[in-house]
Amino acid sequence: MLSQAFLGAWLLLAAPSLATDTCKAPINHPGEPFSYVQPRNTTILTPYGDSPAVLPSPNITGNGGWEDALKKAKKFVNQLTLEEKSWMATGQPGPCVGNVLPIPRLNFTGLCLQNGPQCVQQGDYSSVFISSVSAAASWDRQLLYDRAHAMAEEHKAKGTHVILGPIGGPLGRSPYDGRTWEGFAADPYLTGVCMEETINGMQDAGVQANAKHFIANEQETQRNPTYAPDANATTYIQDSVSANINDRTLHEIYMWPFANAVRANVASAMCSYNRLNGSHSCQNSYLLNHLLKGELGFQGYVMSDWGATHSGVSSVESGMDMTMPGGFTLYGELWTEGSYLGKNLTRAVKNGTVEMTRLDDMIARIMTPYFWLGQEKNYPSVDASVGPLNVDSAPDTWLYDWQFTGETSRDVRANHSAMIREHGASSTVLLKNERNALPLRKPRNIVIAGNDAGPLTQGPNLQADFEYGHLAGSSGSGSCRFSFLSTPLDAINARARKDGSLVQSYLNNTLLTTSALTSPLWIPQQPDVCLVFLKSFAAEGEDRTSLDLDWNGNAVVEAVASHCNNTVVITNSGGVNVMPFADHPNVTAILAQHYAGEESGNAIADVLYGDVNPSGKLPYVIAYNESDYNAPLTTGVETNGTFDWQSWFDEELEVGYRYFDAHNISVRYEFGFGLSYTTYGLKDLKAKSSAPSNLTALPAKRATQPGGNPALWETVYTLEAEVSNTGDIDGYAVPQLYLEFPTSTPAGTPPSQLRGFDKIWLTAGEKQTVTFDLMRRDVSYWDVVAQDWRIPSGSFTFKAGFSSRDFHANATATLIKA
Numbered sequence: 001m002l003s004q005a006f007l008g009a010w011l012l013l014a015a016p017s018l019a020t021d022t023c024k025a026p027i028n029h030p031g032e033p034f035s036y037v038q039p040r041n042t043t044i045l046t047p048y049g050d051s052p053a054v055l056p057s058p059n060i061t062g063n064g065g066w067e068d069a070l071k072k073a074k075k076f077v078n079q080l081t082l083e084e085k086s087w088m089a090t091g092q093p094g095p096c097v098g099n100v101l102p103i104p105r106l107n108f109t110g111l112c113l114q115n116g117p118q119c120v121q122q123g124d125y126s127s128v129f130i131s132s133v134s135a136a137a138s139w140d141r142q143l144l145y146d147r148a149h150a151m152a153e154e155h156k157a158k159g160t161h162v163i164l165g166p167i168g169g170p171l172g173r174s175p176y177d178g179r180t181w182e183g184f185a186a187d188p189y190l191t192g193v194c195m196e197e198t199i200n201g202m203q204d205a206g207v208q209a210n211a212k213h214f215i216a217n218e219q220e221t222q223r224n225p226t227y228a229p230d231a232n233a234t235t236y237i238q239d240s241v242s243a244n245i246n247d248r249t250l251h252e253i254y255m256w257p258f259a260n261a262v263r264a265n266v267a268s269a270m271c272s273y274n275r276l277n278g279s280h281s282c283q284n285s286y287l288l289n290h291l292l293k294g295e296l297g298f299q300g301y302v303m304s305d306w307g308a309t310h311s312g313v314s315s316v317e318s319g320m321d322m323t324m325p326g327g328f329t330l331y332g333e334l335w336t337e338g339s340y341l342g343k344n345l346t347r348a349v350k351n352g353t354v355e356m357t358r359l360d361d362m363i364a365r366i367m368t369p370y371f372w373l374g375q376e377k378n379y380p381s382v383d384a385s386v387g388p389l390n391v392d393s394a395p396d397t398w399l400y401d402w403q404f405t406g407e408t409s410r411d412v413r414a415n416h417s418a419m420i421r422e423h424g425a426s427s428t429v430l431l432k433n434e435r436n437a438l439p440l441r442k443p444r445n446i447v448i449a450g451n452d453a454g455p456l457t458q459g460p461n462l463q464a465d466f467e468y469g470h471l472a473g474s475s476g477s478g479s480c481r482f483s484f485l486s487t488p489l490d491a492i493n494a495r496a497r498k499d500g501s502l503v504q505s506y507l508n509n510t511l512l513t514t515s516a517l518t519s520p521l522w523i524p525q526q527p528d529v530c531l532v533f534l535k536s537f538a539a540e541g542e543d544r545t546s547l548d549l550d551w552n553g554n555a556v557v558e559a560v561a562s563h564c565n566n567t568v569v570i571t572n573s574g575g576v577n578v579m580p581f582a583d584h585p586n587v588t589a590i591l592a593q594h595y596a597g598e599e600s601g602n603a604i605a606d607v608l609y610g611d612v613n614p615s616g617k618l619p620y621v622i623a624y625n626e627s628d629y630n631a632p633l634t635t636g637v638e639t640n641g642t643f644d645w646q647s648w649f650d651e652e653l654e655v656g657y658r659y660f661d662a663h664n665i666s667v668r669y670e671f672g673f674g675l676s677y678t679t680y681g682l683k684d685l686k687a688k689s690s691a692p693s694n695l696t697a698l699p700a701k702r703a704t705q706p707g708g709n710p711a712l713w714e715t716v717y718t719l720e721a722e723v724s725n726t727g728d729i730d731g732y733a734v735p736q737l738y739l740e741f742p743t744s745t746p747a748g749t750p751p752s753q754l755r756g757f758d759k760i761w762l763t764a765g766e767k768q769t770v771t772f773d774l775m776r777r778d779v780s781y782w783d784v785v786a787q788d789w790r791i792p793s794g795s796f797t798f799k800a801g802f803s804s805r806d807f808h809a810n811a812t813a814t815l816i817k818a
């Protein structure tokens with residue numbers, strides 16, 4: 001998704017003369033333009049570079065509970081003219097970031113597509129929820145659901161029909177990716193759970209969700225083709241990066257969370273900017289027709305990312321159902337006519353190149369979720385206030401006379417703030433806590449340091465990195481407009497006033513780190529605690545170049561810690577920070593709060609002061625050194641070939657902790673790690689009953705439902721363990737289950753893979769049983785020959801504990817005899 005922040009970049013992306021003939025046969029073979037994988041060794045073309053054409057595009061069937069809605073959709077389609085059908089598949093400039101025109105004749109008021117994953121991006125008087133990476137760090141299914149439901153209520157009240165989220169990729173193959181904070185965890189299982197809960201929350205509130213970005217949009221660098229910098233950006237130079245991924249990795253890592261999304265009946269999916277195995281995602285028929293609509297049984301519609309469509313007929317035949325922003329291409333500041341779909345699609349149907357049945361299926365897919373969610377009945381109108389905030393298509397670019405009805409600038413926040421505050425605290429990860437530093441006990445003398453502690457200085461809608469101000473969201477299409485922001489400075493000052501503490505704040509990082517600062521600024525008295533707030537900005541459009549804290553953050557910590565023996569560091573970052581200061585003896589505590597939304601300050605104060613016992617867990621690995629991470633982004637391609645941007649996912653399944661575990665690399669804080677103010681125990685991991693004796697290695701072939709073969713989603717084995725609160729403070733335990741697959745599993749299988757977790761409230765001293773239900777897919781690997789999920793023979797080791805490296809109890813079992 002593009003946003004106003006990328007208007008400049010947009011000009012370089014959306015050139016229509018990316019001269020793919022709209023009427024060429026679908027392009028999916030190596031050697032063809034836009035589908036060419038540069039062979040790095042011409043004697044080995046597979047398993048990469050193989051994206052065969054799969055045609056025709058499957059029709060929607062209505063399987064899985066959509067039958068009635070499909071009937072209504074078909075009835076609707078039957079009343080449309082060819083022109084109306086073409087334009088419904090083609091976006092238009094308008095008040096929302098994506099717009100499908102109304103058809104008043106049929107009482108259809110159009111579709112409003114809005115960003116994004118953390119808020120109503122174009123929303124005044126709306127809430128800013130915790131970011132997706134924060135939500136993942138909560139490891140809390142209920143939180144994920146509640147957050148999505150409340151966010152969707154706000155969207156609905158503003159007239160949004162389709163929320164452009166949640167994000168199942170980027171998954172975080174590389175911690176440098178600029179958008180990992182818009183997504184969830186560097187793990188397919190946890191991300192899959194997050195996708196499912198979020199989609200259920202959104203759609204239960206009556207708003208369509210959109211699973212994006214399909215697929216493997218794992219870097220921002222060269223995500224789109226580059227064009228010569230002429231005035232109209234029409235000279236094409238190099239194609240977008242191709243993510244080259246083998247079949248097993250695609251299934252077990254990148255597609256996994258999207259399978260959960262489809263199973264949750266997600267209304268739409270967004271094909272991504274990058275190419276996959278040589279073909280643009282939006283015209284990759286293997287990806288869209290075979291995998292998404294075929295194997296996963298997806299019943300909704302595929303929409304393009306903004307400007308990700310590079311052909312007409314090819315994209316349509318390959319399974320794309322809607323192009324966005326569509327209809328018109330942005331030239332400078334004006335929208336002028338021209339789309340690969342729109343009138344071109346009408347013409348292509350008229351002259352027989354595209355079958356009417358394909359176009360009918362596109363519209364049936366678009367309208368089925370609409371009827372399924374009852375959006376035809378009394379749906380709120382689009383709030384006129386969103387229009388002027390939409391810089392993607394500012395009001396002077398609109399060609400349709402949008403009639404706004406209903407109240408303008410509706411306050412849609414309800415009482416969500418209280419929930420957002422709870423969520424901000426529940427998702428905070430306590431990484432270090434020594435010498436009883438936390439929780440604070442009425443400190444008399446507090447220092448607040450760091451440029452991340454104070455108020456926003458650059459306006460309510462974060463557009464780019466900024467030096468002074470608290471980072472509780474970020475920019476790009478996932479950005480938010482704060483109606484208010486609770487900062488750490490406000491929240492701690494408020495507490496301090498109640499406690500009668502002294503507060504000294506030093507928010508200027510430069511001042512703190514200049515050599516002039518040879519003696520503490522806060523003399524004569526040694527502070528009881530120094531709270532250092534630091535940040536890392538990450539956003540759409542570019543990747544990170546460093547995993548250090550921004551604005552000289554490491555030096556700020558050193559400077560404060562050299563004068564303060566109780567230094568507590570709080571980070572607000574999009575994802576990974578390496579933390580060279582973590583071993584400093586005066587750094588007594590570290591918390592990672594990520595981007596925590598509008599109640600960020602109150603939420604962190606709740607944790608620091610012990611009103612909330614922290615329970616967040618890392619959704620990625622914090623390594624000792626930046627150089628410890630694998631899978632570097634593809635950057636700095638210096639050759640000039642059109643297709644030279646190739647990103648080889650050679651690490652295969654070794655993504656995130658899977659890599660560190662496979663190579664026994666020590667890490668500073670492992671995946672799944674996070675401290676509490678109490679301690680927990682876990683023991684007696686055992687099977688609830690033995691594996692069914694009639695379990696087959698391959699699933700029975702059953703009719704495809706949304707999510708694929710329903711047999712994959714059936715519980716085949718259940719374990720349980722006793723988990724206890726062994727300390728004297730109540731809190732949430734997060735027991736986790738990891739699987740070590742049998743040795744019969746093909747090479748490259750990671751030593752530990754998350755396959756279960758729960759979040760359980762335990763009062764001091766309390767014990768409870770935690771249950772881990774394993775579905776067939778959880779205990780299977782993708783067999784590339786059988787083209788199916790296979791349970792390997794031999795002994796599994798099940799490892800349960802409180803992180804990916806902290807196992808308290810193990811169990812073994814054979815599910816399939818050799």
Ligand SMILES: *[C@@H]1O[C@H](CO)[C@@H](O)[C@H](O)[C@H]1NC(C)=O
Nearest residue numbers: 039040041042043044045046
């Ligand atoms: C290409 O792969 C073949 C088969 O593995 C190998 O024999 C050959 O040396 C490789 N060539 C290059 C240039 O790497």
Ligand SMILES: *[C@@H]1O[C@H](CO)[C@@H](O)[C@H](O)[C@H]1NC(C)=O
Nearest residue numbers: 056057058059357358360361
């Ligand atoms: C889709 O349905 C139409 C009838 O509505 C049929 O003509 C067409 O062959 C079907 N396409 C596929 C791929 O099954």
Ligand SMILES: *[C@@H]1O[C@H](CO)[C@@H](O)[C@H](O)[C@H]1NC(C)=O
Nearest residue numbers: 076079103104105106107108
């Ligand atoms: C549109 O709505 C009006 C008023 O509710 C109704 O009379 C009419 O039948 C509707 N038209 C269609 C095509 O559904």
Ligand SMILES: *[C@@H]1O[C@H](CO)[C@@H](O)[C@H](O)[C@H]1NC(C)=O
Nearest residue numbers: 230231232233234331332336
């Ligand atoms: C850019 O496009 C406009 C509108 O089509 C045209 O008038 C102008 O000549 C073009 N400029 C260049 C440098 O191609």
Ligand SMILES: *[C@@H]1O[C@H](CO)[C@@H](O)[C@H](O)[C@H]1NC(C)=O
Nearest residue numbers: 016337338339340342343344
């Ligand atoms: C048809 O598509 C071409 C690009 O292939 C574009 O230049 C042209 O403007 C389109 N025509 C219409 C009417 O949208």
Ligand SMILES: *[C@@H]1O[C@H](CO)[C@@H](O)[C@H](O)[C@H]1NC(C)=O
Nearest residue numbers: 022023344345347348351353
């Ligand atoms: C059909 O229409 C399309 C879209 O305008 C055009 O590109 C194509 O050349 C036409 N094909 C034939 C066979 O006329």
Ligand SMILES: *[C@@H]1O[C@H](CO)[C@@H](O)[C@H](O)[C@H]1NC(C)=O
Nearest residue numbers: 468507508509510511512514
């Ligand atoms: C921050 O401190 C530096 C060094 O003392 C100073 O040059 C700079 O002007 C200060 N910035 C602000 C915004 O006061």
Ligand SMILES: *[C@@H]1O[C@H](CO)[C@@H](O)[C@H](O)[C@H]1NC(C)=O
Nearest residue numbers: 526561562563564565585586
């Ligand atoms: C820790 O802080 C104390 C001041 O309380 C200071 O004297 C000491 O040098 C600091 N230690 C380090 C390693 O910086």
Ligand SMILES: *[C@@H]1O[C@H](CO)[C@@H](O)[C@H](O)[C@H]1NC(C)=O
Nearest residue numbers: 435436437526564565566588
């Ligand atoms: C810091 O030093 C003071 C003495 O200056 C001592 O009383 C206090 O316990 C120390 N704090 C920590 C966390 O070690």
Ligand SMILES: *[C@@H]1O[C@H](CO)[C@@H](O)[C@H](O)[C@H]1NC(C)=O
Nearest residue numbers: 237637638639640641642644
């Ligand atoms: C790439 O193109 C530029 C400009 O045409 C040229 O200067 C450069 O030598 C080329 N680089 C390579 C590796 O061919």
Ligand SMILES: *[C@@H]1O[C@H](CO)[C@@H](O)[C@H](O)[C@H]1NC(C)=O
Nearest residue numbers: 691692693694695696699700
């Ligand atoms: C396996 O056995 C159970 C009863 O133990 C039965 O319910 C199930 O249908 C059987 N599955 C197959 C595939 O035969």
Ligand SMILES: *[C@@H]1O[C@H](CO)[C@@H](O)[C@H](O)[C@H]1NC(C)=O
Nearest residue numbers: 740797798799807808809810
């Ligand atoms: C469980 O297994 C892992 C790896 O196989 C081992 O490191 C760990 O010590 C075991 N833990 C227990 C409690 O048996």
